[in-house]
Amino acid sequence: MEENTAAVQTPLTLLGLGAMGTALARAWLAAGHPLTVWNRTAARAESLGAEGATVARTAAEAVAANRLVVACLLDDASVRQTLADTDLTGRDLVNLSTSTPGQARALADWAQRRGARFVDGGIMAVPPMIGVEGSGGYVFYSGSTDLFETHRDVLAVPAGTRYVGADPGFAALHDVALLSAMTGMFAGVAHAFALIRREEIPPRDFAPLLEGWLTGMAPFVRLTAAQLASGDYVTGTESNLAMMVAANETLLNTAREQGVGTELLTPYLDLMARRLADGHGAESDTGVIDLLLR
Known part of the structure; x- marks a missing residue:
């Protein structure tokens, strides 16, 4: 049977390939998503490249590849540093990096000033739960309602989704x-x-x-x-x-x-x-x- 759903066709970029980022990447690849990945330590991307991901040489190249960009980095400072030299115009930025509510709100303002829609996420799961049906893992999302509704199916692939409001700080809270x-x-x-x-x-x-x-x-x-x-x-x-x-x-x-x-x-x-x-x-x-x- 041919699979031709919007979720399967939607390409996305993932920045950050730690334990959680790698689990997210594998879940999206398994679901058939064209995926571009970038990691500061390039060697971590090699196995995902062998599994079908496109490995970008720079964060700017990764961001340019797709409208939907997911960041799963160490912290707020890492996100800002990684995205500093990228063009966010017209991008939908989903931040799954750990942050405080205040940091999420400030990052939303920063991203919007650079032309991006923004949603913040709080992952209520550990890596082994990602992509596993029935694991109970889910992610809180808050921020742009339009962004979330546009990409709801894609975001639901690794874990369940719970949208908690337009305030970008609510997911972290x-x-x-x-x-x-x-x-x-x-x-x-x-x-x-x-x-x-x-x-x-x-x-x-x-x-x-x-x-x-x-x-x-x-x-x-x-x-x-x-x-x-x-x-x-x-x-x-x-x-x-x-x-x-x-x-x-x-x-x-x-x-x-x-x-x-x-x-x-x-x-x-x-x-x-x-x-x-x-x-x-x-x-x-x-x-x-x-x-x-x-």
């Missing part, structure tokens, strides 16, 4: 917000394993209990969102702040008994105590979010 929550979870997991570390409790036996507990606690995220939206931090609360702060002393005392540092817990527990001292004992701990705002 969603990315970092989720990663920040993950980091907090990792901190809690580390503390939990530290508590049992010196006991005759096999970590492999404890792991499914911990996993099940974290999964069971996950729905509180939706309660927090509902309370933030309504401004009512009391309705729906089962364990209020006064109860939680009273129980926190047991968490600290247990850590001390086990010879475990409390530095992963105390910043959050201190914020809870501050919120309680301000007279919010009947609330959930949602109000802690307000204390974080500067």
Whole structure:
């Protein structure tokens, strides 16, 4: 059967062939896309050239080859340096390099002044998930709605797509917000394993209990969102702040008994105590979010 879809026919350029860039390249090649690649270290492009990619000698040559240009480089500075001597007029630039929301907004302005449409992306996947159906990997996109709609099918080849708004900073913001929550979870997991570390409790036996507990606690995220939206931090609360702060002393005392540092817990527990001292004992701990705002 002849394949003649727009997605298969759309050519694109990829700048950057690290682990993620190479995974993206192979996904697009496997889907039949004519692909031009460039990498600062040219040797990394050789295997992709053997797999059917066109290897450009310079970034300028790569950008000139196609309307759709995807950057997957180290950071914001690398993107600007790579694109400094290229002609972006009429190009659709998709930045999949890690950045902050502010950097993404500034890069969007910079690209638009040079004649390009711009979309920023935040990749919620690791390289082995790219191009694998059902892996669960996806990419946040934000910026030019027209660019995203034009290239939606192409962008969906390596991983799922989630467009989160016209503000170019929103993809990076969603990315970092989720990663920040993950980091907090990792901190809690580390503390939990530290508590049992010196006991005759096999970590492999404890792991499914911990996993099940974290999964069971996950729905509180939706309660927090509902309370933030309504401004009512009391309705729906089962364990209020006064109860939680009273129980926190047991968490600290247990850590001390086990010879475990409390530095992963105390910043959050201190914020809870501050919120309680301000007279919010009947609330959930949602109000802690307000204390974080500067």
